[in-house]
Amino acid sequence: MIHLPDELVLQIIAFLEPPELVNLQHVSRRFLHLSRDNNLWKRLCFEHSAAERRRRRFQADEAEIEPRLLELIRAADSIAEAFKTPVHDPTAPSADVQAQHNAAKQRAALLANWDPTYPSERVNFYQEFIQRHAPHSIRWFQTARHGHEDDGLHREATGAGILYNDNGMADKLIAPLEDGSISIWDACARGGREGKITARSPIGLLPNKGSDLDYDTRVGQSQAMMTETGAVECVSVDSRHQKAFFAVQNVLNEVDLHTLQVLSRTPFPFPITALSEARHPTPITVGTNWTLHLHDTRKPPSIPTEAKCELIGGSAANSFSRLETGDFGGHVSLTQPGPLSILHLPTAREWDGNGDIWVAGRFTSFLNFDRRYFPRLRGTVFSGARLSCLTAIPHPFIPHDLRVHRPYASPSQLREAKEMPGHTLVAAGEYKGKGSIELYGLSSEPGRSINSSDTRTTRNNHACYQNRQTASSSKLLSVASHGTRLVFSDGDGILKWVERDGSTPVRHLNINDAANEPTSTIGMESGWGDIVQKIMPTVSLSLNSDAPSNVPLGQDDLIVWTGDGKLGRVGFGQEDVFQDALEGLEGAAEVLEGEALRRREQEREYGFEMRRALEHQARELRWLRGYGL
Structure with a gap:
């Protein structure tokens, strides 16, 4: 040959x-x-x-x-x-x-x-095959207890964000801890240091609890403040300027990642529940329980004056007709609480009739704003679901009937739909107790795009798709784009990959499976009813362009933050890159006594049984609710 x-x-x-x-x-x-x-x-x-x-x-x-x-x-x-x-004549020559x-x-x-690709998209299908079919694994990052010699306890992460390098690859993992400190891990496979802690700030930095307090008081007060709100989108990292923004209760902390010093503290009238991405010079959109704000990082922080906010005419009804859109100090006041996710779209994209800020949360509609006219509301899009997470891919939405109802659609029709400029808005959440994943088209073609100022466009099957049957039996918590697939997590601790149509399954992973647990100490503390609260791709997918085309093999992975405050990396078709190094480091740490290990085992079993009992009670309540009881 x-x-x-x-x-x-x-x-x-x-x-x-x-x-x-x-x-x-x-x-x-x-x-x-x-x-x-x-x-x-x-x-x-x-x-x-x-x-x-x-x-x-x-x-x-x-x-x-x-x-x-x-x-x-x-x-x-x-x-x-x-x-x-x-064949007209089977007997013909x-x-x-x-x-x-x-x-x-x-x-x-x-x-x-x-074919899940688009004409302008470059995909390595060898790597795609590995991610679709090769064995997967979870490698847990080093515990934060090594940051302080006088603290032998594991500190849980209360959020997470990724610092990307100039090539769009994950470089550092940034996370606030429950003791009020900031920890930084190496997130790239370089010199065997992946997964290790490279820097950590003093305890109480974010809640502003200084050394004037004794150690126990500082830790206790910091933990109470860091875990009170429980926001998922509480960390936003500006990779270009090496800064990060951390939300603690109603204060937004701007931190220099080089020195781990707080540059500014900006208070807001209510606890912060969501932050948009930080991409200088675009202002950050900050969502609180009752308000939305634009935070311009170029503006020097001002000394806050005491102010009171009063909501007039607040109602729990699922209506946005009374949404206050007046300029109350440059912010929007909401009649319904709970923004959970804020998405920024490029302002330079093809005009699709919508603004560039999308907000979703516990209310049943998307809120859409144009940054140029903020705080005036651009429009709303009714979903019906209570959404947990928003993301987008820089490609047009493909009508579902081109892929499902017409499995042999003409290739020219698909090619024409893919060549159209546009973006696809992806949302995950809960609808009547079940998981819901939704796709919405944003395009310059009116027939294949939603328009937030015209609610009739959301009834167009060529512009949106809602999967509320096969997504999950429990609430979806996070969603992200991974290669040519979508990946989302649910309340059962399962990661599911589907095609870009939002319904065709590819693979799934239960993070609580014993087969995925490493043998190190941190692995023993993982799982047992754990869930994935946030999914973060290690490759930065810019909404203005595709992901980097020169991604090293085996580096397009996912970093997850779990409900138990653990941080891990989901990999495919490869050995544990940094687990061996961590085992050596973990072995040098103080080993728990046998009695303590048995007690922790009993606590995990008790927590597991309580979770099963609560899930059973929730199923009974849903069943009784169906009979009007």
């Missing part, structure tokens, strides 16, 4: 299975290059996808399918106008050639229907 051209070699190795292709990469540099051919792995991703496996299973088991169900499947295919290319030609057309249409 040495003298064969690359084209013929590719045709030969295309018959190999993925494990054999991986072994072939060790033969020579030439076979390494050929075995990672992008089109080859794109085809393998398609052939191993859930949709294609389901289609082949139906074809193989057609004789075993119930006749009535088989009749419905065939009727659906006929409605979808599936490949009207039969060209019948075999025509059959092969028809099969090739069918295969091309199926591949185009599955």
Whole structure:
């Protein structure tokens, strides 16, 4: 095969299975290059996808399918106008050639229907295959107890954010701890230091509890303040200027990440519940229980004066007709509490009739603002769900009927939809006790975009899709874009990956599975009813462009912050990169006594049983509620 051209070699190795292709990469540099051919792995991703496996299973088991169900499947295919290319004369000499030609057309249409990429998007499908099908693992970051020699207790993280380098890759993990300090971990695979603590501030820095207090008082008061609000989006990192913003109760702390010193403290009238991204020079949008504010970091902090805020006409009704939009000191006053997630969209995008600030939370509608006219409300979009998290991908929304109701849609229709400029708004939350993931199109094409000032546009099936059946049986807590997929977490501690259509499953991971627990001490403290509160990709996906195209293999992972205050990294198809180093460091720490270990085991078992009892009680209440009781 040495003298064969690359084209013929590719045709030969295309018959190999993925494990054999991986072994072939060790033969020579030439076979390494050929075995990672992008089109080859794109085809393998398609052939191993859930949709294609389901289609082949139906074809193989057609004789075993119930006749009535088989009749419905065939009727659906006929409605979808599936490949009207039969062989007219099976006895003709060209019948075999025509059959092969028809099969090739069918295969091309199926591949185009599955293809999750967009024309301007560059995807490494070898890495995609690894992330879709290779074994996954969770590696937990070093515990924060090593930051202080006089403190042997583990301190839980009360939030998390990532500092990205100039290449858009995760460099540092920033997290506030329950004792009021800030801890920084190495988040990149460099020199075996990944997952280790590189810096930590003094205790009580964020709640402003100084050394004038004794140690126990400082820790106790700091812990009470850091855990009172419980906001998820309480950390925002400005990677360009190496600064981070931390929300503690009603105070926004601006911190220099080089010196870990507080640069300013800005008070707000109510406890802060959500922060937008920090991207200089764009002002940060700050959401409190009852208000929304724009915080311009370029403006020097002013000495706050005592002020009182009063909400007039507040109501718990699901209506935004009484939303106060007057300029009360440059902020918006809400009649319903609970902003939980704030998303900024690029101002330089194609005009889609919407503003660049989206707010979601415990209320059942999105709030949309144009920063140029803030605090005037641009409009609302009714969802019906109570949303926990917002994100977006810099590609247009593909109508669901192009992928699902018409599985053999024309490739030209899909190509035309993908070439349109636009963004896709992705929201996760809860609808009537079940998880809900929702997609909304923002495009310059009116027929495929929602408009916050016109509620009729949300009824357009070509502009939005809501999955409230198969997403999850419990509330969704966080959502993020990962490669060509979406990943979200739910209240059962499960991470689920789906295609960009929001419904087709790819894979899932339960963080409480014993198989995913490391053998170190921190691994023993993880799991047992834990949940993922926040998902953070290690590759920065700018809404103005695609993710970096030169992402090293095995580095496009996810960093998660759990409900128990743990921080971990979800990886695919690789050994624990930094777990061995951490085990050595953990082994040097003080080992708990046998009696303490048994007591902690009993506490975990008790917590697990209590969780099961509460879940059972919640299910009974939902069942009784269905009967009007």
